[in-house]
Amino acid sequence: xxxxxxxxxxxxxxxxxxxxxxxxxxxxxxxxxxxxxxxxxxxxxxxxxxxxxxxxxxxxxxxxxxxxxxxxxxxxxxxxxxxxxxxxxxxxxxxxxxxxxxxxxxxxxxxxxxxxxxxxxxxxxxxxxxxxxxxxxxxxxxxxxxxxxxxxxxxxxxxxxxxxxxxxxxxxxxxxxxxxxxxxxxxxxxxxxxxxxxxxxxxxxxxxxxxxxxxxxxxxxxxxxxxxxxxxxxxxxxxxxxxxxxxxxxxxxxxxxxxxxxxxxxxxxxxxxxxxxxxxxxxxxxxxxxxxxxxxxxxxxxxxxxxxxxxxxxxxxxxxxxxxxxxxxx
Ligand code: NDP
Numbered sequence: 001x002x003x004x005x006x007x008x009x010x011x012x013x014x015x016x017x018x019x020x021x022x023x024x025x026x027x028x029x030x031x032x033x034x035x036x037x038x039x040x041x042x043x044x045x046x047x048x049x050x051x052x053x054x055x056x057x058x059x060x061x062x063x064x065x066x067x068x069x070x071x072x073x074x075x076x077x078x079x080x081x082x083x084x085x086x087x088x089x090x091x092x093x094x095x096x097x098x099x100x101x102x103x104x105x106x107x108x109x110x111x112x113x114x115x116x117x118x119x120x121x122x123x124x125x126x127x128x129x130x131x132x133x134x135x136x137x138x139x140x141x142x143x144x145x146x147x148x149x150x151x152x153x154x155x156x157x158x159x160x161x162x163x164x165x166x167x168x169x170x171x172x173x174x175x176x177x178x179x180x181x182x183x184x185x186x187x188x189x190x191x192x193x194x195x196x197x198x199x200x201x202x203x204x205x206x207x208x209x210x211x212x213x214x215x216x217x218x219x220x221x222x223x224x225x226x227x228x229x230x231x232x233x234x235x236x237x238x239x240x241x242x243x244x245x246x247x248x249x250x251x252x253x254x255x256x257x258x259x260x261x262x263x264x265x266x267x268x269x270x271x272x273x274x275x276x277x278x279x280x281x282x283x284x285x286x287x288x289x290x291x292x293x294x295x296x297x298x299x300x301x302x303x304x305x306x307x308x309x310x311x312x313x314x315x316x317x318x319x320x321x322x323x324x325x326x327x328x329x330x
Contacts, residue, residue, distance in 0.1 A: 007103035017053035042129035051312025069101025131162030152218035228249030
């Protein structure tokens with residue numbers, strides 16, 4: 001009898017969008033050179049958009065969802081990988097045009113694989129996932145722009161979410177004074193436990209700012225966009241920098257050129273999906289060095305594959321705190 005395994009399949013037939021767990025066989029998988037036994041995946045904001053269909057993420061149907069995966073190589077036509085190798089994938093079009101990590105097995109191109117860094121388990125890498133790896137890309141962008149801990153406060157928006165939580169933990173460990181901006185007053189203790197020195201309400205930044213306001217931030221990591229990012233730019237000090245990676249509050253940016261031309265503020269775009277392998281490897285190496293695994297565990301919950309349809313709704317409604325690992329075999 002042909003062996004079957006489980007996967008979350010997203011379909012869109014005649015406008016009827018649905019995500020459900022289905023049984024697949026190896027022959028259903030894409031014809032790619034590396035077969036991976038998947039152990040864990042994650043739930044990121046983008047996964048929520050793909051699972052629910054509330055964002056136009058999936059381009060080809062049927063699609064196996066999941067922008068992340070971590071697992072063990074079963075066999076490989078590429079000599080760089082051998083059975084037993086521990087690998088992970090972040091992005092590269094997973095859950096958009098390529099079948100992704102919400103599957104107990106997956107076949108992928110070898111150039112999309114990242115080796116699991118020493119010191120991390122497969123589960124740790126998915127506690128980090130795309131959200132956490134993007135946080136590190138944002139930290140690297142701020143460092144490249146010359147932002148250092150002695151220059152003043154760094155603000156992190158969408159603080160209780162995935163990108164925000166990991167960013168706070170990394171920045172605090174690196175010695176920055178971190179101010180967390182969150183809409184969830186109930187999460188003040190949580191944000192402080194990750195290393196936030198101060199917590200401010202979401203509304204402090206989500207407002208109509210003047211083109212320039214009193215300089216308050218040496219830098220920022222923004223996963224919200226819209227008025228929040230515009231206020232952050234207006235409040236960034238001379239020669240400061242803001243890494244922008246998200247749109248949880250909207251895709252617009254109602255700002256002016258004033259912060260750029262009068263204060264030399266830098267707006268740094270961060271894209272994790274097609275980020276080159278060299279930068280990915282750098283980010284993962286830095287994560288293994290600069291992210292406290294105890295704090296990572298504090299911000300993480302573990303969920304089974306079967307809960308994905310609900311989890312997709314929950315992340316979009318801002319109900320998920322920190323990071324979610326998906327055990328695809330539970
Ligand atoms: P989460 O849902 O975990 O975090 C988003 C957080 O934003 C929420 O927890 C909430 O934080 C805040 N938020 C939610 N809705 C609103 C709103 N309407 N207005 C203001 N704040 C809001 O998502 P992720 O951490 O996975 O992703 C965060 C963002 O970053 C997403 O937009 C995602 O698409 C983007 N992203 C981009 C990547 C890239 O490559 N550029 C990679 C990874 C993520 P709180 O309750 O604390 O206010």
